[in-house]
Amino acid sequence: xKTLKLTPGAVTLAQLGTxxxxxASVVLDPSCRDVVEHAAHAIAAAAAGDEPVYGVNxxxxxxxxxxxxxxxxxxxxxxxxxxHCCGVGEPxxxxxxxxxxxxxxxxxxxxxxxxxxxxxxxxxxxxAKGVTPVIPAQGSVGASGDxxxxxxxxxxxxxxxxxxxQGETMPGAKALAxxxxxxxxxxxxxxxxxxxxxxxxxxxALSGLFEAWRAAGSALITSSISTDAIxxxxxxxxxxxxxxxxxxxxxxxxxxxxxxxxxxxxxxxHREGDTRVQDPYCxxxxxxxxxxxxxxxRQAAVTLEIEANAATDNPLVLSQAGLIVSGGNFHAEPVGFxxxxxxxxxxEIGAIAQRRIALMVDPTLSHDxxxxxTPDPGLNSGFMIAEVTTAALMSENKHLANPCVTDxxxxxxxxxxxxxxxxxxxxxxxxxxxxLNAILGVELLCGAQGVEFRAPLKTSAPLQRVIDRLRQxxxxxxxxxxxxxxxxxxxxxxxxxxxxxxxxxxxxELNA
Numbered sequence: 269x270k271t272l273k274l275t276p277g278a279v280t281l282a283q284l285g286t287x288x289x290x291x292a293s294v295v296l297d298p299s300c301r302d303v304v305e306h307a308a309h310a311i312a313a314a315a316a317g318d319e320p321v322y323g324v325n326x327x328x329x330x331x332x333x334x335x336x337x338x339x340x341x342x343x344x345x346x347x348x349x350x351x352h353c354c355g356v357g358e359p360x361x362x363x364x365x366x367x368x369x370x371x372x373x374x375x376x377x378x379x380x381x382x383x384x385x386x387x388x389x390x391x392x393x394x395x396a397k398g399v400t401p402v403i404p405a406q407g408s409v410g411a412s413g414d415x416x417x418x419x420x421x422x423x424x425x426x427x428x429x430x431x432x433x434q435g436e437t438m439p440g441a442k443a444l445a446x447x448x449x450x451x452x453x454x455x456x457x458x459x460x461x462x463x464x465x466x467x468x469x470x471x472x473a474l475s476g477l478f479e480a481w482r483a484a485g486s487a488l489i490t491s492s493i494s495t496d497a498i499x500x501x502x503x504x505x506x507x508x509x510x511x512x513x514x515x516x517x518x519x520x521x522x523x524x525x526x527x528x529x530x531x532x533x534x535x536x537x538h539r540e541g542d543t544r545v546q547d548p549y550c551x552x553x554x555x556x557x558x559x560x561x562x563x564x565x566r567q568a569a570v571t572l573e574i575e576a577n578a579a580t581d582n583p584l585v586l587s588q589a590g591l592i593v594s595g596g597n598f599h600a601e602p603v604g605f606x607x608x609x610x611x612x613x614x615x616e617i618g619a620i621a622q623r624r625i626a627l628m629v630d631p632t633l634s635h636d637x638x639x640x641x642t643p644d645p646g647l648n649s650g651f652m653i654a655e656v657t658t659a660a661l662m663s664e665n666k667h668l669a670n671p672c673v674t675d676x677x678x679x680x681x682x683x684x685x686x687x688x689x690x691x692x693x694x695x696x697x698x699x700x701x702x703x704l705n706a707i708l709g710v711e712l713l714c715g716a717q718g719v720e721f722r723a724p725l726k727t728s729a730p731l732q733r734v735i736d737r738l739r740q741x742x743x744x745x746x747x748x749x750x751x752x753x754x755x756x757x758x759x760x761x762x763x764x765x766x767x768x769x770x771x772x773x774x775x776x777e778l779n780a
Contacts, residue, residue: 269293271396274370276300276377277577281569281779284576285478287370291363293395294370296377296388303379304388307585308455311382314592315341315456322583322594323460345459349426352419352463355404360417362400362432364471369395369421371467371576378579379587381461390425390452397447402430402437403468409679410600410690413581414468417691422462427451457583464581466600469690473607474572476697477565477778479763480614483704484562485775486762487617488521489734490711491554492528494624496727497718499538499635500551502529510555517566518559520776525554528771532728534719548633550623557620561613568606568613569778575603600690604673607693611700615662615669618704621711622662628714629655641717641745648748651714654755658710661703668700702763709758712738712767713745720744730771737761737770 270292272283286292314321315338325336336344360368373391376383394400401424407416423429424440428451431443444451454462495502505526510519529535546552583594629651631639642650672693678685716735719727726732738761742754761767768775 269396269398271295273297274374274377276374276379279374279573279577281573282777284367284474284573288363288367288475288478291366293392294373295392295396296373300377300379301385303587304377304381304383304385306587307379307382308384310585310587310590310592311457312455321592324457324583324592341456342453345454345456346426348459349419349422349454349463350428352415353423353429355407355416355420357404357406359402360405364475365400365403365421366395367474368403368417368467368471369401371470372418372421372462372465374576375465375467375579375581376461378577380579380584381581382456382585382592383458383461384455387425387452387458390449393449394424394444394447397449398433399424399443399447399449400432401440402432405695406692408468408691409677409684409687410466410469410604410693411598411679411684411687413464413598414466414600414691415463417468418463418465422459425452425462426454461581464598466575466578466580466598466603466690469600469603469607469688469694470572470575472694472697473568473603473610473690474576476607476610476614476694476701477568477572479698479701480610480617480704481562481565481775481778482765482768483614483701483708483762484558484565484617485768485773486705486708486765487558487621488524489528489731489767489771489773490621490708490715490762491558491624492525493715493719493727493731493734494628494711495525495529495551495554496532496534496722496731497628497715498547498551498633498637499534499542499722500547501542501544502526502535504547504552505529505555510559515559515563517562518555521559521562522555524773524775528730528773529728532731533725534722534727537725544635548623548627550620550627554620558617561617564609564613566778568609571602571606573779575606600688601673604688604690604693607690607697608671608673610697611669611693614697614700614704615665618662618665618707621704621707622658625651625655625658625707625711625714628718634718637718637721641714641721642748643746650745650748651710651717654710654713654751657755658707661707665700665703668696672696705763706755706759708762709755709760712758712762713742713754717745730773733772734767734770737766
């Protein structure tokens, strides 16, 4: 298993992507140890004093005015974790949990949380040895941090809760023991440091971002195949058009599609004498729509890279000023906005892809392709209902794209009277991208079928490689058959990046 050494405050999107895609382990650069331990000493001193410090020797939330005796500070932190383990729903994936743990390490490593270095070492060891807390998906409103999911993660650190180890789910203490690790009793403020923060929301927003960026690249490929299938024009891809507008995503999308369609015999066959003056928007405006979505994803990436490097618990130890101050960095509003932006981009990429599918199956618009892309229409329905399925998925994504960040509700006896809803705003992204990949998979099937109807004319070499890869697992539709497995195959070729590799597509990095 790959291990990354990270410097808190300077972690890149590329490193975060490696953690997500490869489930890499994480260790913090030892250079941050001094500032971490300095903050831990400051918290220990505050706990030994008589001055009330929130979360150190007081209750939490609405109970902050209640002073806690020095002898009870350890019990306070343990009770905090156990009482906050109130998540419900299905467990999140191992991949998401590991990214969440890595994000928590980066936040603690900023040296403003006041935790001991031994806790950082234990979290690192859990990642390295594959002890993965079982975390229910639902329960956070993204306000005073992702309290419930982070509490379930922290429960394993103290020998409670449930964890997965070597493919088996078991009590947290047993998983630690099997991995040769020992739980650690929490000291002053340490429980609060672990559960205050945006790491659950940020992990899901990042995963949605990474998956959506891959889908955007796949959409440029499937849309190029669709363009050739309906014998669409490449004139709207001319670079001067896009330079005159100036949007980077639009320019890159057009450039990518030009390269994918270069030297297509199908395209060259109708440069002259084509009676159509213009293609429908779903063909003509592909760079403007998919490119704009790519720009939105890049904007979200900037926010999420900053958040991944942030200290987001409360109170924070301001070492240079010698202060321990309560603030609101746990509020996940930036993550909520980023998640809403990603959702909009995902929805729009799917919306225009669905219209291309509808175009290809409609004989009045597809430039002489057979109805529903079947060689024997009437007896066979071809891709008729596959198109209907994409309409259903497109509509579902439209509903899911409604903003979550505007849906605040008061919690915790009105102490937390404005919340971000970033957690489910980010968590819905995986469902949306799965829907998008299915839409693009159907477009791949329809586009390939359409291109093959243009024989003996051939498409470009990159697009033909994509079609050849599809045909390894899904044969052309000569007559009706049980089609659901083909839709699943095509969606998986989109989701795992197979068609990007087949096309030789080299998209720029999100932060490039």
